[in-house]
Amino acid sequence: MSDVRPTVRRRRLAAALVKLRDEAGKTPEEAAQRIGCHRTKISRIENARLGISLGELRDLLTFYGVDDQAYVDDMVAMARRGREPGWVQRASLARPSYSDFIGYEETADYIRSFQNVLVAGLLQTPDYARAVLQARPSTLSKDEVETLVTARIARQEVLNRADPPRVCVIEGEAALRVQVGGVKVMSQQLDRLLAMAERPNIELQILPDRAGAHAGLMGSFVLFSFPVSTYSDVVCVEHRTGTLYMETPAETEDYTLIFDSLRSIALSPADSLDMIARVRQELYH
Incomplete structure (x- = not known):
């Protein structure tokens, strides 16, 4: 499900995924093939226009060679929180x-x-x-x-x-x-x-x-x-x-x-x- 306006957490998660993919030498097409989706879905995830499931995130992190469990946990926590509107947004402050x-x-x-x-x-x-x-x-x-x-x-x-x-x-x-x-x-x-x-x-x-x-x-x-x-x-x-x-x-x-x-x-x-x-x-x- 896409958001009209991505949250800060989602944008930072997206930026991290782009950097990790580049460092691993993987293409967007290879990432899409890994999690069984179309190339455009990877593009939307990396542009922070679309959220990512926790299972897909863990799979991509493994594909990119990320083996630091603390880092993985941090990314997963950010993805989980990024799917929820912040208390400021809920209050329309x-x-x-x-x-x-x-x-x-x-x-x-x-x-x-x-x-x-x-x-x-x-x-x-x-x-x-x-x-x-x-x-x-x-x-x-x-x-x-x-x-x-x-x-x-x-x-x-x-x-x-x-x-x-x-x-x-x-x-x-x-x-x-x-x-x-x-x-x-x-x-x-x-x-x-x-x-x-x-x-x-x-x-x-x-x-x-x-x-x-x-x-x-x-x-x-x-x-x-x-x-x-x-x-x-x-x-x-x-x-x-x-x-x-x-x-x-x-x-x-x-x-x-x-x-x-x-x-x-x-x-x-x-x-x-x-x-x-x-x-x-x-x-x-």
């Missing part, structure tokens, strides 16, 4: 690019985020998220705002998994000082940052204003890395009407260099916590 973003967030094992002005979505409190959404110039109904707040908080469940991703966040000092939602909301948000930074898988750094000109002046971005070697890194740059995704090595390497540059001039994690605590105290003076 937002534009397709948002569904893609959540798909990357759910499957990444390393997330690097630079945020110049706003607190990263994975670290936001509900009230902070609500204030950000209500500040949009476009009109959202109260129900639409609450649906999006629920989605943003649901995204944070990836941090509560038994195997949460490693998360490195660099926040511009402005993200601490812009009083989104007012003093009370911002105070609670800063408390949240302090608490989340205590988790072993989360590293939080603050880029102080005194750092001057830096590589992140062009804007915020998120860089995703994945546990499967055949999946390229993905850079996400959000703009007013959607999100731009970049996956070529040149693009992802450039943003990796930018992130590393920002880490080198940001405060240490310990000094960053001290700054957050100071800014929180200043809110009441």
Whole structure:
């Protein structure tokens, strides 16, 4: 059964199958013959326009010489989940690019985020998220705002998994000082940052204003890395009407260099916590 719009998981599975087939030196015709189908079915699977049964997937992986059982299990799990609509799509929450973003967030094992002005979505409190959404110039109904707040908080469940991703966040000092939602909301948000930074898988750094000109002046971005070697890194740059995704090595390497540059001039994690605590105290003076 085909989908009008393939999920992120299905696209990544399709890309992996193409790469594995090429590395094995097999043609699409040979792959089709292996699982007893027409050449066009292989094309549709590799273009992410058609799902693949778990039996067919295992057969193709064997045909391509994949003998790493952990890798096979990962591919099978992705195929199984890829056939189900994501919770974002079921709720009809937002534009397709948002569904893609959540798909990357759910499957990444390393997330690097630079945020110049706003607190990263994975670290936001509900009230902070609500204030950000209500500040949009476009009109959202109260129900639409609450649906999006629920989605943003649901995204944070990836941090509560038994195997949460490693998360490195660099926040511009402005993200601490812009009083989104007012003093009370911002105070609670800063408390949240302090608490989340205590988790072993989360590293939080603050880029102080005194750092001057830096590589992140062009804007915020998120860089995703994945546990499967055949999946390229993905850079996400959000703009007013959607999100731009970049996956070529040149693009992802450039943003990796930018992130590393920002880490080198940001405060240490310990000094960053001290700054957050100071800014929180200043809110009441």
